[in-house]
Amino acid sequence: MTAARPIATPGAKMMYLIKRRETTTREELIAHWFANHMPDVIARAEQAAADGKLHAEHYVATLFNPKHDRRHNWDGMAQLWYGKALLRPYSAHGVEPTDTFQEKVEPYMPWATREYIVMDGALPLNPPTLNLPFPCTRSGFFKVTFLVSIKQGGDHGELYDHWLDVHVPNVRQTMQAVGGFRYVVSHGIDPERDSYAGMAELYFPDASGWARYREQIKPDGMQHRINTWEVCYSGAEMVGIA
Numbered sequence: 001m002t003a004a005r006p007i008a009t010p011g012a013k014m015m016y017l018i019k020r021r022e023t024t025t026r027e028e029l030i031a032h033w034f035a036n037h038m039p040d041v042i043a044r045a046e047q048a049a050a051d052g053k054l055h056a057e058h059y060v061a062t063l064f065n066p067k068h069d070r071r072h073n074w075d076g077m078a079q080l081w082y083g084k085a086l087l088r089p090y091s092a093h094g095v096e097p098t099d100t101f102q103e104k105v106e107p108y109m110p111w112a113t114r115e116y117i118v119m120d121g122a123l124p125l126n127p128p129t130l131n132l133p134f135p136c137t138r139s140g141f142f143k144v145t146f147l148v149s150i151k152q153g154g155d156h157g158e159l160y161d162h163w164l165d166v167h168v169p170n171v172r173q174t175m176q177a178v179g180g181f182r183y184v185v186s187h188g189i190d191p192e193r194d195s196y197a198g199m200a201e202l203y204f205p206d207a208s209g210w211a212r213y214r215e216q217i218k219p220d221g222m223q224h225r226i227n228t229w230e231v232c233y234s235g236a237e238m239v240g241i242a
Helices: 026-050 099-102 156-178 205-215
Strands: 012-018 058-063 078-082 110-122 138-148 183-186 198-204 226-241
Touching: 026 058, 026 078, 026 099, 026 138, 110 156, 138 205, 156 183, 156 198, 156 205, 198 205
Parallel strands: none
Antiparallel strands: 012 078, 012 110, 058 078, 058 226, 110 183, 138 198, 138 226, 183 198
């Protein structure tokens, strides 16, 4: 029996891919993101909720591990879940910085996606008790993020159908075989305007699971439908709104 297609999470998952400026160290990026930017985002979401306005219901930021030989295209990614997709702004966030974090990173645009949680393994979350509970950090996993761009001239609808009906079952079966515990796919809501067609996030207890996954995953035709995929690794997330 063919596995049922995963059901999309209600609402929209807004992505913000972050790249630090050439003069900004990774340590500065993390410090200003956690200490200066996340509290402001949390406060704005709480105020919007109190006013009955559209607001972020969940907020997580991923820190990508640095490469030793060259820089990633991206240093991290913020994800915020809303009841519906936000409108695309006329200009990128940070063109006129509103905090030190935005002074330290390149301007960034939102990317509206539709989320599919294929494997819903729990992630650790132990907010502080001696300080404010959020923002806080979590670790104890090995996360692999794929940023996927479509082949030139490709059809996004066909790509998404193949991704959900063929590629997702293949990845899920392999993840289960090697001990992966969480698998999330996000597809662009307005893919013609975005740099990436979609994203996949695979979580393993440690890097050995990822090594076993690479050994066992079988080709399923996905490679013929995409141009490239960028692979980023991480072992920590910052949680602003649980």
